[in-house]
Structure formats: structure tokens, C-alpha cells
Amino acid sequence: MNDPLPAAPMPDTIANDLALAIHEHRLMPGTKLSEEELGEIYGVSRTIIRAALQRLAHDRLVELKRNRGAYVAQPTVREAREVFEARALLEPRTARSAAERITEDDLAALQRHIDEEHAAIDDGEAGRALFLSGQFHLEIARIADQATITDFITQLVARSSLIIALYWHRRGALCESHAHHALMRAFAERDSDLAEELMKNHLLDLLSSLDLRNRTSAPASLREALGA
């Protein structure tokens, strides 16, 4: 009845908050994450901030330069390719598993996700739309019921967001949403072959929508991005 928050450990809370900001492109690659500044923003000491930054560094969302501070990661072209290679290896098979074991409740949850995604796009909230688009992939992994693989995909999706921030060149924001719709239909019909194939192509489309030749970075203000 009480306790709205069961007191989640502070470092994880902050790490998740920062991860969300990165995912939604409020924090852009290269942005410096000063420990003291973050401490002031969240009202905690650097101890907590450091733990959070360490966690993000382990997920490769943040780069920790010794004695020089933490920065939002800037994946190289090579890393970008590797991330999508890994996704191409993991996600199609995961989509197949998901299609084989998906329940009506899962389908409803997926549909809600897609609806939210549309709402965000209609509201012009590009960052949130991007985040939800990633969550769609995670939801599929969750349905496949393989926690370990889901963890990996979580990391890959998060890094993809950074990659998109650096290398995406405008070429149809719609394909995302259409591809998700098509996947949704495959799931609804329990067509695992189709789901696997659609996911594979979806990832290839995503990769081909990137310009992996030069980066187009653009650092941002810290306090502003976090709205605190």
C-alpha cells in the first residue's frame, strides 16, 4: 500500500537514468560526464556516481579514461559493424524462439509497445520513439525467455543507439515501424520461419541505413539533457 519505490539501489537508478538519456539521444556521444556535476544533479556523493559510471562503462555506453574522466562512448566504425554482426547472430534466432512460444498476453504487450511507438512518433518525440523501438527488440528477447541472451541483446541495443546517433543518415524513419508491424504479424501467426527471416532483414536494413564512413558528432550540455 505504501512504499512507491522499494528503494532501488542508488547507483543502478542513476545508471539507468543516464542510460535512458543516452538511449534517447539527450546525451550525445562524446559528452563529458563529470563526477562532481552528476553528484550535484542527483544529490549524492561521487561514490555513487562512480559506481554508476563504472556500470555504464562495462556496458560500453561510457568510456572511462584514466585520470581524465568519463565520456559518453563514441563507437568506432568497426565497433558499429561488430555490434550489428552480433545482433545478426543473436536476434533472428531469438525471434524464432519467441514466435514458437509467444502467448496471447505477449502479443497484447507487443501491440501496446508498437502503439506507444507510434504515439511517440506522432508527437514528434524522436528520442523516445528511438528508445521504444529498441525496447521492442528487447521485448522479443524477453518473450524468447532466455535471460542470458536477453542481457546481451540489451547491451547491443543500447550501443546501437549510440551508433545511430553517430552514423545514421536520414533515410526513412518509417521502415522501423513497418518492419516491427510485419514482425508483429509473423508472431501473431506463430510463423517462426518468417519471424526469423524478417528480423534478419530488419537488421540488415538498419545497418544499411547507416553511413559507416565518417562520424557526425555533436556534444550536448549535461544539466539540460538530464532535465534536472
Place this chain on the structure above:
Amino acid sequence: MNDPLPAAPMPDTIANDLALAIHEHRLMPGTKLSEEELGEIYGVSRTIIRAALQRLAHDRLVELKRNRGAYVAQPTVREAREVFEARALLEPRTARSAAERITEDDLAALQRHIDEEHAAIDDGEAGRALFLSGQFHLEIARIADQATITDFITQLVARSSLIIALYWHRRGALCESHAHHALMRAFAERDSDLAEELMKNHLLDLLSSLDLRNRTSAPASLREALGA
């Protein structure tokens, strides 16, 4: 003694040392990792130890129980299955890639690895043999030249070591070595199809050599395991 190391960051050094101890089964699943005790052993403050433990926790090698301390992780049966599912998804394809791009130098390095493995087995150093066996898989991933996937396999191999500690039954340590030999031959002949197939079967053999019904734990002393 001397101090020849170019001062690698302490937390990582300690984390690696602990990871090695876990990998070699000197630290068994369930062993409590007291911050103060570790601090005394390594001659650093709890700050460093906490950072190391956090890193290991993120790799799922240790479990962090809030307000109750860190323990060497005890993967459940479910986690064990998931880890090998993930390996079955990643490693055969990685072995294929490795076979396609392996160089003479790589082959020599792999052979040295196998030789070391044999030496350890002959010397009765079971823990070290197990570690080297894992390193063999990592070496293959490294040859495939996909850092991201290699990172994942690193985690999975480390966790496999915990799983073996808990669920291993068939005492035949030889099958490992034979399978690695066969893989080695496939690599030498650049037979990528064979390499993929051999890796797939190798992992299945590994999985079938586990008894995933009940665990057989056995905690150990901390100072003794770390030999300090």
C-alpha cells in the same frame, strides 16, 4: 621482490586475479568474498575491492547481495542451460569465421595453447587445465576478429567454469582435449564447415557431461584459495 608491472589499474588487476581463481576452481561457488579480508590480502582499501567486485558481479561471476556481501556466484540449473544455449548460438559460427581467416601464426598460437593444456593435465593441475581449456575457446573467438562477440564468449566461458564446478559429473577430462585437437585439424585445413560442426558438437558434449538436476557445492577458504 621487484615490481615490474607498469601499474595496471588496481581494480582490474584484482578482478582479473579473482576471476582466474574462480576459473581455476580455487574459489568455489558460494564462497563469501569479504571486502575487508580481500583488502588485507591485496593491501588496498575496500574502495578498490568494491570496484573489483562490482565488475565481477556484472560478469555474473559473483553475486552481490545488498547489505550482505559478495559471494562467488552459484548459477542455477536454468542459468546453466541458458549459458550453453548462448554458447551454442555464438561459438559454432565464430569457429567458422575463425577457420576462414586463420593465419599460420594463429595456428601456431593455438597449438601452443593445446600443448600447455596437455602439460597442465599431465602435471595434475586440473584447475589450470580447465582454465586453459576455456582460453582455447577464447583464442578462437579472437581469431574470428569480432571483439564484441569475443567479449560475450569471454563471459560465457567464465560462467561455464562455475557451472562445471557445480554440475560436472563425468570425470573424463580427455574428451575436452580430443575435441580441441579435432578442431585444430579443421582449422589447419581451413575447413570452415567442419569447424562449425565440430564446435557445435563439442558444446553439446560439454552440456551432456553435466548433471543438471542437483548441485554439489563446496565452499572454500579465501586466503588459502588466493595463496596469499
Place this chain on the structure above:
DNA sequence: TCGATTCGGATTGTATACAATGTTGTGTCG
């Protein structure tokens, strides 16, 4: 005797203080 309760010790969680390192601006020398 058995159970619940409370007090004590031990361990972890967090904040703060200090040391080490990297950066930047300034001044001098060539």
C-alpha cells in the same frame, strides 16, 4: 522447553578528506 524479542557485533553503504594525475594558462628564453 520453546518461541519471540532485543541487544551486540560484524559487514556493507555512503560521504568526505586527501593524494595523484592531467590540463591549462602564463612567463621566460631563444
Place this chain on the structure above:
DNA sequence: CGACACAACATTGTATACAATCCGAATCGA
């Protein structure tokens, strides 16, 4: 005028002190 050297500053790295929490044992009561 430019380049190097040095010094002051800012930021991170580490240690320590204190607070919060948990576990267990002893005590009290039924």
C-alpha cells in the same frame, strides 16, 4: 614572435570515517 617550461588549477584515484543494515546469540516470557 614562437616554443618550451613551469606553476596553478581542476578532476579523478584512493583511503578513511561514519551511518545503516543484517545476523546471531542471549534473554525474557509464556
